[in-house]
Amino acid sequence: xxxxxFDSGLGGLxxxxxxxxxxxxxxxxxxGDTKHLPYGEKTSGRILKYTLDSLKYLISQNCKLIIIxxxxxxxxALRYIQQKFIPEYAPHVKVLGVVIPxxxxxxxxxxxxxxxxxxxxxxxSHIYQTELxxxxxxxxxxxxxxxxxxxxxxxxxxxxxxNLIEDYLSAFSEIDSLILGCTHYPLIKNxxxxxxxxxxxxxxxxxxxxxxxxxxLKKHPEIEEKLGKDSSRNFCVTQKSPQxxxxxxxxxxxxxxxxxxx
Ligand code: DGL
Numbered sequence: 001x002x003x004x005x006f007d008s009g010l011g012g013l014x015x016x017x018x019x020x021x022x023x024x025x026x027x028x029x030x031x032g033d034t035k036h037l038p039y040g041e042k043t044s045g046r047i048l049k050y051t052l053d054s055l056k057y058l059i060s061q062n063c064k065l066i067i068i069x070x071x072x073x074x075x076x077a078l079r080y081i082q083q084k085f086i087p088e089y090a091p092h093v094k095v096l097g098v099v100i101p102x103x104x105x106x107x108x109x110x111x112x113x114x115x116x117x118x119x120x121x122x123x124x125s126h127i128y129q130t131e132l133x134x135x136x137x138x139x140x141x142x143x144x145x146x147x148x149x150x151x152x153x154x155x156x157x158x159x160x161x162x163n164l165i166e167d168y169l170s171a172f173s174e175i176d177s178l179i180l181g182c183t184h185y186p187l188i189k190n191x192x193x194x195x196x197x198x199x200x201x202x203x204x205x206x207x208x209x210x211x212x213x214x215x216x217l218k219k220h221p222e223i224e225e226k227l228g229k230d231s232s233r234n235f236c237v238t239q240k241s242p243q244x245x246x247x248x249x250x251x252x253x254x255x256x257x258x259x260x261x262x
Pocket of ligand 1: 007008009011037038039040041069070071072073119122150181182183184
């Protein structure tokens with residue numbers, strides 16, 4: 001049985017790369033729903049439907065543990081998936097998101113004034129604010145939707161990135177840390193680090209998600225022992241696009257990506 005990684009596009013390959021680097025022995029199945037990208041500007045109903053369709057596909061491909069790398073899908077759909085969908089549809093499968101490990105990391109880093117950038121849907125859900133305050137009630141959180149970033153990153157267009165990020169980040173006042181709450185943003189973390197004062201921490205999911213999964217597997221041997229360990233890799237999307245392959249190629253040179261429909 002495999003570890004499934006789901007994203008709305010190819011940004012989740014960043015997360016997959018860090019999972020594979022940390023835990024190379026497992027079998028991975030990556031699915032990017034590129035046909036419906038971006039999720040971040042869609043309604044909750046659409047995001048839930050596309051996420052459920054994608055999870056059903058991953059389950060049909062023998063995924064026992066599924067990581068929803070997409071912050072938008074995690075924000076909108078994870079609670080329903082864990083409480084309703086999985087118990088009825090596939091009780092043997094575990095589905096995890098990326099928001100909880102990210103807020104845990106922020107709290108471990110003892111931050112107190114946090115900025116969050118993410119898609120419009122993630123920001124509207126206020127999931128980061130809610131989860132941060134559950135762990136640390138006095139924490140101050142400022143959330144900002146940054147919808148122009150994903151299309152530029154997905155199209156590998158970095159020409160005006162500096163100016164755009166500088167513009168966005170100028171909305172924050174006196175933050176001591178910035179959470180990059182989107183699969184694609186690890187690819188622009190260096191821009192953020194360059195623009196923000198040196199003492200501001202930039203919390204980027206690629207830098208700790210592998211370790212978090214490793215901890216999870218240690219605590220859950222009943223899942224770990226069912227996972228295949230042949231280092232097999234499958235990478236699938238719902239629609240091929242030549243531009244986004246540049247992103248994929250940068251992360252995994254000579255990657256074979258299959259188009260699937262469901
Ligand atoms: N994967 C999405 C996220 O992490 C970003 C791309 C999208 O809007 O679909 O929020």
